Amino acid sequence: MNDRQQPGWYVFDYGMVISTAPEPEDWEALEEAAGIPLRHPGSSYWLHRLDYDQGKLDSRQYWSRVLGRDVGVGLASEMDSLDAIQWSHLNLDTLDVLELLHSRGSRLAVLSNMPAAMAEDFAGAAWTKYFARLFFSSGIGLTKPEPGVFRHVLDALATAPAAVTFVDDKHENVRAARTLGINAIHHTPGIDLQRELGL
Incomplete structure (x- = not known):
């Protein structure tokens, strides 16, 4: 299978995308x-x-x-x-999208600003089963929207920016990703993510 035939990468933020706001x-x-x-x-x-x-x-x-x-x-x-x-309350609509993409063979990753203690706490959580790679700022040493965060992920995934769809709830993160040529989608909590992604 050549690169053009392989499914692209979908990279998701965690807070307010995979998870909902704290109660x-x-x-x-x-x-x-x-x-x-x-x-x-x-x-x-x-x-x-x-x-x-x-x-x-x-x-x-x-x-x-x-x-x-x-x-x-x-x-x-x-x-x-x-x-x-x-921060552990999961967005069920997002989980449905992850299940759909996973079933289609799409490659999924997480990119989240998250301290090491929380990343360790979430290791092995049920939602992680959908993801081939997990990238947390505490492990990278940089936080979004710094361009170096996105370059780190692109290098680690060995993929071109245009082959990545990135989903985040913060405008500044979406803008930074787009500057590097990544297809970035601004997710508005409460809006149908499946529609936002055009699935």
């Missing part, structure tokens, strides 16, 4: 453990998140910055567990 009770559990509010966009949870996703901070360092005090291994592990739980 209010998830944030409540995380905030109860932290003792401070975290869900609002300007909170310390988000302020230090890219550094955590990129692997610049380990678990204790991240949660110490989030909570504003020194955090031990036990509390850091608890916070990581609660954090993983709140």
Whole structure:
């Protein structure tokens, strides 16, 4: 089978594409453990998140910055567990699309900004069965929308940008991928992903 006949790569973001938004009770559990509010966009949870996703901070360092005090291994592990739980609610419509693509022989990968602790927590999760490759920012050392993230994935997949369809919910990530020649689709949560992909 030559390259033209082989199915292309579909590369999916995780949060808000494969998973749905955290539920209010998830944030409540995380905030109860932290003792401070975290869900609002300007909170310390988000302020230090890219550094955590990129692997610049380990678990204790991240949660110490989030909570504003020194955090031990036990509390850091608890916070990581609660954090993983709140991002573990799967989008059933997306799973249907993954099942369809997988049944057609399409090659699937994940590219997500995700800290190492969460990536480890999700290792072996049921949704990973659809994917031939999993790329997480903490393992790459870069976060989307940095161009180097996409170049890393293209090199690892040994494929041309035009052979990749990338799905993400953030405009800046989609724009960065398109700049490199990747067929990038902006997914709007709640919109039919199958229609967005033209399947």
